[in-house]
Amino acid sequence: MINLKALQSLARKFKVLYVEDDMAVQTALTEYLKNFFADVTTAKDGVEGLERYKNGQFDIVITDLSMPRMDGIEMLQKIREINPQQALLITTAHSGSDYMSQAIKIGVDGYIIKPFDYEQLNYELYKVSEKLEVMQENEAYKKSLQRMVEQKTAELSAMIQFQHDNYEKTLLAMVKLIEERDTYTAGHSQRVAKYSKMIAQKMGLSQKECEKVYQAGILHDIGKIVTPDVVLLKPKKLNDLEYKLIQEHPQVGYRLLANIPMYAELADIVRDHHERCDGSGYPRGIKASEIDRLAKVMMIADCFDAMTTNRIYKGRKTPKEALEEIERLSGVQYDADAVKATLEVLKDVVVDKNINQLPHTDIEKERFAYFYKDSLTDLYNQSYLDVMLLQNSYDRKYAQLHLLRLKHFSRFNKESGWKEGDTVLVKIAKSLKGCFDLSMVFRIFGDDFAILDNGECNMKEIEQKINAILSNTIIKSDILNLTLDTQKSISVDDLEKL
CATH class of the missing domain: 3.30.70.270 (Reverse transcriptase/Diguanylate cyclase domain)
Known part of the structure; x- marks a missing residue:
């Protein structure tokens, strides 16, 4: 059962267009909607509803389907042409009609059966309002992302100007940026760097390449500096929108590093470390022949560490279990040569069982408490x-x-x-x-x-x-x-x- 106070708090900032030709039904539902929404505009059919839509701005459109002059389906199709992302709810007395089938094809966000079951009505209103809130937050974040990237790029460039003669100090300064963001990510980056170098050495790669993959491992999650804490620290699995935000971090890291001469050679490794040989990875979904050679090493090291350490939403696997899973995916998601080296060099690795994403420092606890x-x-x-x-x-x-x-x-x-x-x-x-x-x-x-x-x-x-x-x-x-x-x-x- 939906908490009405929670619905009111969530929905009060949204504007609604309600289209219904039955005036008694329209009046009753309009009065009910006004309990939750800041603004409710009405129309008596699809023609009037479309005109109101074109002349206003609405977060949610609620409409009956069977109406004179222009039915709800035709109106919704025209609204979809204007705004493909518009949140849509339909009301109908016929859940199995052709109208319903067409509405589903249009991609409505929910439907409300007449006569109204207010528990179902409240559920649909809460669901669409919650979706809108997440979309608006993410849209605001998207708009600020470029500014944040430019700011971080400027900060990193300035740091390079002062420290370009000392690679190690600069590298440690960048690691510190990650540590201040999330100490788990910092520990994860160091472990991935270590595992990557071990695998590369076992594969017989040159000393330069081994050092290169180590340095890229330290910086591989640098793109997460623009990922919101509410996503990084979420106690459950991410929803689709939040997962898309996380999927941006390799590309963000690439843009940061590609513009700094001393890190440019690491940029491709960082960008590709979440790709998979069968094309199932991100951000580009490319296959084995297009993936950076050293990224094929790092992706295994990254996955091994993720599997063998406790995450907020998932317990750890033993090293043996993790290696068995990696071996099963050899030649599918992972490069077979890199897997063969991994199975040999990581079979005896000792993983600290106390590693987790829970806060440790006082600052982390305060930041964590902000959300929890x-x-x-x-x-x-x-x-x-x-x-x-x-x-x-x-x-x-x-x-x-x-x-x-x-x-x-x-x-x-x-x-x-x-x-x-x-x-x-x-x-x-x-x-x-x-x-x-x-x-x-x-x-x-x-x-x-x-x-x-x-x-x-x-x-x-x-x-x-x-x-x-x-x-x-x-x-x-x-x-x-x-x-x-x-x-x-x-x-x-x-x-x-x-």
Whole structure:
């Protein structure tokens, strides 16, 4: 069920064009839409709707399909010609009609069946509003990307002017830029550089080429300096739009390095290190014969390190498992000669099991907290709980998870006001934080809390303190104690079903 307050917060900045020939339906839905959207413009048929569209700017178009003068399909086709990216929703009483088939071909973002099921309506409105918000953020980022690249290029060029006689100092200065961005990326780059050189040496490449692939390994992710933290630190797998942002970093790195004479010879390696011999890679999707020779070495080193270190969204493989996967892809995604050398030189490599993407320094923790702290209670949010549950699935730091669930909270908010509800949540949060030092507390699902317990939690004492806070309210609480299975991981989605 969609949270109406969340929908209102998400949708209020968007403008809607609503086209419907049934005036009773139009009036009723328009009034409902005004609860969420800042501006709702109406039209009685496709002709009027198209004219309104041409004379205005709308984020979402909602239309009936069967209408006089010009039906919804014809109008949507003309709108698509004007703006191929326009967000479109349709309303219809006939989910299996030819109209629906044509609407799907046009590429509508969702459909709402008449008579309106408001739960489905809210879901479609939330879904399209969320998509628009992500698209707008990414568009803004795209517009600033070129400026950021130019700025970084200027910074790097200035640095070269001062340090062109000292390659090593300049190289370390560039590595420092990466470290300040993300210490995991820095450690990853150093390991990729080391593995790449080992593989190149085993292949019998010249000393110059071995040194070249090492230097490129240090800098291979330099393009990530323009990737937003919200993408780099996301606790789950990236969606399609975010993945496209990540896919830009080899090309960004190429542009940075190609314009600096002392790094120009590394640019092709950096650009091609995510390509694959079968053409399935990025950014250009080229095949083996077009991929830089040393990039074929680095791509294996890069993948080996990614597979053998803990990521926010995925646990590590053992070196043996990683090498088996690389061997399976020999001659397909990876160069066969490079794979053969990899299997020999990395079979005995020792990988630090503690390497992960979680924050280490105080600055990193603050930056991490910016994305994963709840602004009201200053507790961690449920996204960070997902991170920690996944992390716990392979480091087993926490043995229990306690869920503190509040009952009748929505009713309390309605009767006493949101401000009073927020006050209760803050009191509970402060009480929970004061109960222990090493365990972790999270606010989840709006009015519930979760505690990752490393063995120090006295749940009876906690229950007494919570009951004391709630004693003069209609709110009740219960605590669900879960043992974290050593064989099976659990996620926030699983908790919501309990």
